[in-house]
Every structure is written in structure tokens, then in C-alpha cells.
Amino acid sequence: MIGWSTWDLTQSPLWVGAVSAAMLLPTFFLSPVFGVLADRLDPRQGMLVAYLSEAVISVSAAVANFQGVFSLNWILCLAFMLGVVSAAQHPMRLVLLPHLVPRPSLPSAVGLASITYNLSRIIGPALGAWLLISVSTAAAFLLVSALFGVGSLFLLRIRVHVPRAQHHAESILSAMSQGLVVIRNSPLIRLVLILTMVDGMIGRSIMELLPAISGRLINGDAGTLASLSALAGVGSVLGGVIVSRMRGQERTLLQLVFGSLLLCSMAVLLVVWVRDLAGLGFMIMLVSMAVTMIGTGCQALIQVCVADAYRGRVLSIWTVVSLGVPALGAFFMGSIAEQVGFVAVLIACALATAALVVLLWQRCQVAAVLKGVTA
Template identity: 30%
Template sequence: MNDTPQFSSKAPPSAFAPFRHEIFRSVWIATLVSSFGGMIQGVGAAWMMVALGASAQMVTLVQASITLPIVMLALVAGALADAFDRRKLMLVAQTFMFAISTILAVCAYLDLITPWSLLLFTFLIGCGAALNAPAWQASVGAMVPREDVSSAVAMNSMGFNLARSVGPAIGGLLVAAASAAAAFTVNALSYVGLIGVLLGWRTEQEKPILPRERLGHAIMSGIRYVAMSPNINSTLVRGLVTGIGASSVSALMPLIARDLISGGPTIYGLLLGAFGVGAVAGAFSSHRLRITYSNEWIVRLALISSAVGIAIAAVSTTIGLTMAAMMLCGLGWVLIVSILNATVQMWAPRWVVARALSLYQMATFSGMAGGAWLWGYVTQQSGIKAALLIAALVQLGCALLGRWFHLPETEDMNLDLLTFNEPATIVPVQGRTGPVIITIEYRIAERDIVAFLCVMAERKVIRRRNGARRWSLLRDLADPELWIERYHSPTWTEYLRHNGRFTEDDALINERVSALHMGSDRPLVRRLLERQTGFPPAASLPDATEWTTPMTDQSRLS
């Protein structure tokens, strides 16, 4: 693999290009306000837990109750976002969080909150956020054109990190000036704007031709697609390892402020602000970096920036130097997550993009959750400096992972779905009819066998990734030029669903296979129903043609 810096030949649009689109601009602003509300609510919940006299473990569970649903429900939320109207799903999630936050605020004003009920409320709000996230991220591709997706993702990351940096400070001031109940009220009100925007957004939702997949099948389809997509797998691995290393900053920042700089809450707030400034700079610089560097090299540079920032924070004893280190960390973090998120979106077709994003989110958040525990343990055993220096080495190690888990480029991808018309059959079939066996017959010259086997290896991956079962390639012993591709579908509906998942890029493989086929006719496609032998009662015997007649066609897609 060529490990030298790669350069992009096509200049990406401006970082602000996504804001030219009214719906993205409106949703982004409303989401930013909602994110601020969520951060303020988190501060209020943590302070109320302290005010209730709960143990330190209960206080730490507040943050866990917010993030745990993201890991638990990401796959389910992704499957729902791919199956239903994403705008409506976001509307349900936001309305649910508004209702729970309102009830929490009312209970807080009436002094009805206990430590366990507070955890329940925060957990439910986290469930709403987990349901909303895949639908929101997957909707970006419907709000802006393909060339603006990377910039849109960077703007989303910048907005979230801006809220994460400034929101807690606002929350602290609000709690000090009023009460935790006031923070809960502000959070409830923060959902109103986004609910209004979503109510006014009218999307053109295509009416599904096939029935929706059952939830369990949809989840397995998403896992199968990602597992058989090496480029998305590379992104997940990088997200997991990066999450482990980068979590050291957020997990240990309060200790950095207290133990390494000898500061208090004000210093902690300044460090959060510096991280946010770096995040904004990262979002604005990402489009310029994409003019010169490939995705892989941007991530490597960002990881090195993050590692340098973490190492400086480990040895610094002055507020100025540590703030500069936090800016480097924020810069690197936003560049990394925006590139990884955009890579998943650009490599996953629309039918599975939310599930792919949810798996990426699970990997990254699992790394962050595990990393937070790891760095706390290392700090307890060896001190905060040792923990930060080890975390810096982890970030450098993630940069080296690029040699084995290389991030792909996405400029030339065309993941628009092909149109597949249901083939006519002589034997009557219904959606539940099956199992269906499909064979495609090719005639391949001896000189083309090696090329044929190579392209069929790619076709096998595409078939299985899109849901085909028991794929095999056969050669006729009596006719060496005859090759037969064979696979199964459990039902006729699943067969149609499988073929409806092919993209324009997949069609290039079909064309390469057809080009190797000899003769003027297209490869012969046979669709057959598998039937069991036996002697059932005469009254239950089907028509003889259903047992004996294969369904044949010579269509380009099968």
C-alpha cells in the first residue's frame, strides 16, 4: 500500500456551504439550541444529585445514565431510522424528550425528586437522544447534496462540541443563580424550536414497494452489510481506538484543572472553552485540508495533533500552555469524528446508512466509555501524568493503524439504488413463497477464467452483503465453458429486497461479468422454487406446474 500523503484533485465546497440549504440551516440552529439545553440539564442533574446527599457513585451514574442508552439502543434506533420516515422519528424523539424534561422540571419544583427517580429521568432522556441521533445523522444526506455532506458533518460536530464546551458553564451559572429545577426547565424549552422546525419540514417520502423488514431482521441486515464492507469496518476500528484515547481529555479534565494547574471550577471552565475553540477551528479548517490531503492523512494529522495536546497537558503546570493543549485536542477531535462520520455516510447506501452510522456510534462511544474507566484506573494506580502520556501513545498508535485500516476516499462513489422491476412468472408467487433458488449461467472462454474468478469474488461479497444466502459458483464438467452462479433467498420478498439493494457502483461489477460472457445473449437467469418430495393427501397437492416449471429470464439484474 502506498503510504505517502495522498492529495485530492477536487476542491471541496466551503465549510459554510451546507448553510445555503434552508432546512439544514434551520435544523442545525435548532439542534444547537437543544444541545445547549441538554448540557445545561446534565449540570443540573449532577448538582441536584449532590444536593440530595447521594453517594459519589450515584453522582457518577448521572453521566452514565445519559450515555448508556446510546450504546444500548443505537442499533435499534438505526434500524428504525432506515425503516421509517426519519423526520417523523426525530419528531417522536424530540417530543418524548420534551415531555420527560417537563415532568422532571415539575417534579423538581415540587421537591418530588429522589436519587433513583433522577437517574430514571436522565436515562429516559438519554433514550430519546439515542433514538434521535441516527435519524438526524442519516438525514444530512437528504438535506444537502452529496458534495456538501462532509462539510455538513463537520458543522454538526462543531455545534455539538461548542455546546459541550460552553453549555456546562452556562448550566453552572444558572444553577447557582436559580436552581437545578430552572436548568431542567431551560432544557425542556430547548426542544420547542426543533419540534417546530421538524413540523414545518416537508419531505418527499417514497412509498415502500416491499413490506418493512422485521426489526430483528433489519438489525441483522445492517450488521451483515457493515461486517462485509471493509471500508466501513476500517472506520469503526479507527473510531473505537480513537474513542479510547480521546476520552482521556474529557474524563481527566477536572483533575487536570485541579491537580496539574492547582485551579478550581473557573480554570475547568476555561479548559472546556479552549477545547470548544479548537473544535470550532477544526470544523472550519476541515474543508481546506480536504483540498490538499486525503481522508487518511487528515485523520493522521488530527491524531498527531491530539496526541501532542494530551502530552503537553500532562507536563504543563500553567493555564496558558494547558489551554493551548486543549485547543489542539479539540481541533484533532472534531477533524477525526467529522471525517469518520462522513466516511460512513458516503460508503453506506441510503437503505442502510442509519444502521451503519449507529454501529459507528456504538464503536466510538464504547471506546469512550471504556477509555474513561481505563484512564480513571490508570490515574488511580500511577497518577494523572502517566495516564495522559499513555493516552497520547494510544492516539499515535491509532495513527499507525492507518497502515492496516486505511480510510477510503469517497469522491467517485455512486450509491444511488438501481431500479429493479419484479420479474413476471408463469408459476404464481406471493411474498411468502419460497425458498427461491437463483442460478445465472455464463459461458466463459478459457483465457478469461482468471479474470472471471476475480470479478466473481467481488460479486460474491456484494451478493452476500445484500442478503443472498448459500452463494456458490459451479463449473459444468461436461461443458467447460459453462459456469453457474447460484444463491438462495428464503422468500420471494427477500429475493426482491436483495435485488433492490444494488447500487450504481454494484452495477459496474455486473457489467464486468457480462463483458466476459461469450455470445450475443445475456447470461441466462433461472428462478426456481425449492419443493420437498413426498406424498401429501391428494386434496392438498398443488398444481403440477408449481412443482416442475422453473422461472427463467435473461435480464441484466437477477
Template identity: 30%
Template sequence: MPFEVLKDRNYALYLGGNTVSWIGTWMQRTAIGWLSWELTESASWVGAIVLAQYLPLVFIAPIFGVLIDRMDRRRYAIACLLLQILLNTGLFVIHALGLLNIYALLACCVLLGIGNAAYQPIRLTLIHDIAPPALLTQAISLNAVVFNVTRVVGPAIGGFSIGAFGVGGTFLINTFTFLGTLFALLVVHIRPSVRNTAAGSVLFQLLEGLRYIKSVPKFLELLILSVAIAAFGRGVLELLPAFAGGVYDRGSSGLATLMAVAGVGGVVAGVLLSGTSSRRSLVILITFGCALQGLFVMLLGLSTLFVLAVLSIFGIAAMSTLASIGMQAVLQADLDSAFRGRVVSIWGMTTVAGPAFGASILGALAQVTGLPAASILSGVVCTIVCIVVMWRSHFFPLGRDSTL
């Protein structure tokens, strides 16, 4: 039965709390992006602000992927959530006092990024200690579906929230949404996990995780595709404030429309994946998403009409959701549990930080070429990387000796 894991009260509480928190997080990131555009009207600044939120993930999250296996996971997760509540409250207060200029916003985003980097690995690994062991694969798939859907639904709600309550109101709403996850962590049963007592420094164990990924060709291919999809596919979605305000001159209402369409694309893809049971079908959907992602990004750059941009955004969100959820499900199902914390933290780094890097590169390039041309180039790079990796692979249908 599809998603039978939802009958488990323990898992359902955890997923429900996370869902509320995820929606609030994506609402706030949309508000931050729009505020950075209002303050500067610069695509490069929008990209820099996005990068500031995600850059700490590159340097901190993989390290915590090692540390989490050595610590009590419930206490660690609760401490991270309390830190995020404190930081987000500070952001709201600074904005309410009228002190949030672009430089103060940049500093706040760096701090928020550090808090998120500390929590990201535990969010991705804690599900293994909460979901029923017999339904673990299903729980991972559902968790990935909900996260990726909220990644596009949250910004859509955020666009409407900015128009209704303003940027400050959206910041405040996000602060309260963290209480959902906090409540869940306080009441759910978390199975005790064996703590890592292996010898070796944090850096040594992190390098072990990287060597493990390299030793399994399928995992290395998935990681490369994840980077390409995140940076050169989803990266343009991080610049939607610049598209709405600078390219199409539609203001916050135009941003809300684009975000809503992205949300619909993510939901459609999530529903499609939820009904996928066979391994072959899952891999075919991943291939489909990777192959078409770059084409929709190019179409966005070529779109002179707002309606074409809407269609392009739908395609980008749907294809990226198909690819990212599918690849995570395959990775989690086949991963050696001895390396789970380290590999999942590296995977999370690419999927979350990738769009920020892509947005920063595209934002800087847009200052020279214009945003549409930068989008076209991004789509070309995404398409080339995805097709080359899948063509040389033995795992994907495009590969000459594919075994799926």
C-alpha cells in the same frame, strides 16, 4: 461555493433548529457532570454518570436504525422530541424539589439516555430527506461540522451557565432548546422515503449492516479509529469537572475556562474543515487529527500547570473534531444507501457512546492511579491504535500502498 446548501430555506431551518437543541444538550451534560462531582467528589462517579447517559445507545440505537426505515420519519422524530422534553422537565423538577441525590441523578440519566438512543439514529439519517439531493454531500459535511462544534461550544456555554444560573437553571434552559428542533420538524418539507419491507428480523438486518461494514476495509478502519478517538481521546473531556475541581482546584470558573478552550479548539478545526474541498486534503486532515489526538491527551496528564492543561484541552478538542468530522464525511459520501440507516446508527453509537465508556474506564482507573496517570495511559492507547490502523491501511497516507 462553500456551504451553498445554506441558501436552501428548508435545510437552513432544520440545521438552525438542531443547532439550538444541540447547544442545550451539551450544556446540560456539563451541568450533570458538575453536579455529580459536587455530590461525590469522585472521578469514578463522574464517569459512571456519563456512562449512564450513553449506555442505552449501545443497546437501543442500532435497533432503531433498522426500525426507522420502516416508519414515518417525521412522526417518529416528533414523538422522540416530545419524550425528551418530558424527561428533561422531570429532571428540572426533581432538582428544584431538592430530591436529586447521586442515585436519583443516576436513574434520571438512564432515562435520558434511553430517550437520546431512540432519537440518535433519526437525527443522523433525516438530513437525507431534507437537504437538496444535489447538495447532499455538502449538507452532511456542514451538519457534521455544526454538531461537532456545538459538542465543544455547548459545554463551554454550560460552564458559564452553571456559574450564572446554577445547575437547575441550566437544566431548564436545555428543556426550552428542544423547541427549536420541534419547530423545524413541524415546518420543513421532508421528502417521502421508501420504507424497508425486506424480510427478516430486526436482529438479522442489524447483522447485515455489520457484515457490510466488515466487507469494506475502509469502513472497518474508520469505525476502529472512531472508537479509539472517542473512547481514549475525547473520553478525558468528559472528566473535565474532575480535572477542574480535583486536579487544579479551580472550581466552576476553572471548568468554564477549560470548556471554553475546548469550544475554541472545535471551532478552529471546524472552520479549517469547511474550506477543504479535495478528497486528498480531507484524508490528510483526518490522519493529522488521529495521529496527534493521543499526544495531546498524554500532555494533559503530564501538565502540572493550568496553562498547559488549557493548551492540551485545545489540542484534544481540535484534533478530535478534525478526525471525527472528516471520517463522517468520507463515510457518508461512500456509503451504499441501502445500508445507510443501519451503518449510520452504528457509527453514531461509537461517536456518542465511546467517550462515555472511555470516561467510565478512566474514572475507575483514576481511583487507583490518579487522574493524570490515567490520562497518560489513555493517550498512549489512543496513539498506538491510531498509528497501527493507519499504517496497515491502504486508505491513509501512512499506509505503504495508500491510494487515498
């Protein structure tokens, strides 16, 4: 909705990318801090505070629309505030999950969580587009606020025991450095972070720029964006189903991530044949399916191999990469697309990604990495 509001105001892929960057910029600086807090506090309470904060921000956006002051500057401020809350929410959510399911079931749980999340991407854009076209942007933001309120009620019903140490002598900076040491000493985690970065530079960047891509390639409107978002949701659900069938098998998960990166590259190359909503929709559905398998596969790999005491800190670094890199990718991709068009940019990115994936597969000695982890 923020992306479409930006495109509707500016008709510029550069500004769509800039708003995406403003939303995800806080992740770079604040997510590691919240990762430390997630290892020290009750993550359920942290998620509850984040949900209520997002509800308040959505209400303020609705009020700005009602008063006619919803400008580009307002959107940039709104995106930044949502980014701050998101930087807190992600580590809390990721730390909470292992307290709800046993460790061998974590890949399945990650996949099922992805299915639930992406089903909302099918229903939400359709309802949001109807509100944008038939009612108003303010009504859409009010609905978002109400949904966060409902989510808070469900969180209140969760009862889990999350043991936490009573005393923490080290500072936040010291605790953050301990998480970095864990990453440095784990070849598998380092490889997962690299693969997540590659995914962020192409697949997730395309998802961030979807309003601009739709507008430039097929002259799409809000209804077109809703249809594309729904198809992206379908692809994500399919990807989540595939990951949910796996149970703690590191080698299989890593092979899935490599294969999904290649699938993403091949899907993006279909942009050469995009002429209408059907063609672009098919491409976006495949990209979304691949992106979901990459993201959930990488998250599951970290979840099953990191110790509970460092889970929040390590996953917060993964969050920085998985959410921060797409913001930069969207910004640079949008900037270049202003000059040469999206078709040339997407083809170049797809070919570069495929070459990089093949190179990583050949040189990273995957078998040695897995042997050190599973031995």
C-alpha cells in the same frame, strides 16, 4: 451539566465516569434498532419525538431539584433516560442529513453541522454556569427544556420528501444483520470503525471526564468547567471548519483522521505542563479540535460510501462505537485515575494511542482500501 452535578455531589472521577457510562449504555443495545427504524420511517418525525422527550426529561430534573431530591441515584436514572432518547436521535439525525444536501456536499454538511453543534457548546456552558452560580441547577434544566422546545419548532419547518418502502417483510433482527453484512463487505467502513474506536478510548473519554479532570488537576469549580467547555467548543468549531472545506474526497478525509489522532495524542501529552486554567484550557482546545476532525471525518467517510437503503443501519453501528466506546473509556480511565492520578493515566493513553495509530497506518494498506472503494 449532569457531569458537573455528579462531580459536585461526589467529588469522584469514578462516579463521573459511571454516570457517563449510564448515559451512553443504551446506545449499545438500542441504537441498531433505531437504525432500522430510521431506514423505514421519516427521520424528521423521529427527531421531533426525541426532542420533545428530552424536554420532558429536563423538566423532571428541574422539578427534582426544586424538591431537593436530586441525588446520585436520581442522576443515574436521568442519565439512563437521556441515553435511551439519544440512541434514537442519532440515527434519525444522520439519516436526515443526506436528504437535505447532495451527496458530494456531505462532508461539508457534516462539518457545518459540527460547527453549529459546537457553537452551542461555547454559548451553552457559559449560560449554564451563570445559571448554576447565580440562580440554581433547576433553572439550568428548565432552560435546556425550553431550548429543546425551540428546536422542535424549527424541525416542524423542515419540508423534505423521504421515500420509504411500503412493506418490510424482514424482521428487525434480519434488517440489522443486513447492515452488518454491508460493514463486513466494506474494508473502508471497517477501518473507519476501528479509528473511531481508538478516538473514543482517548479523546472523547477525556471530554466525558472533563469535570473530574478540571477538579483534580486545577481544583476547578463550575465557572472553570464552563471556561474549559467553551474552549473545547472553540477547538471543535475550528475542527468543523477544516472538515467543511472538503467535498467527498475519501483519501483526503482518511489522511485527516489519521493525522488528527496523532495530534490528539500529542495534545494530551501537554498534561505534563498543566498548572492552571490556561494550560489545561489549551490542551483541551487542541484535543477537542482533533476529536471533532476525527469524528466528522469518519462520519463523512461513511456517509459518502454507503447506499441510502442501509444508511441508518450502518450509521447506527458507527454511533454505537462513537458514543459507546467513550463511555467505557471514561469509566476505566476514571477508575484507574482514582488510584494513580490523571497525569499518569493521560500520558499512558497518549503514548499507547500514538503507537497504535502508527501501527494501523503501516499495516492497514490504506491505498488498497481506497482503491477498492473509489475504483
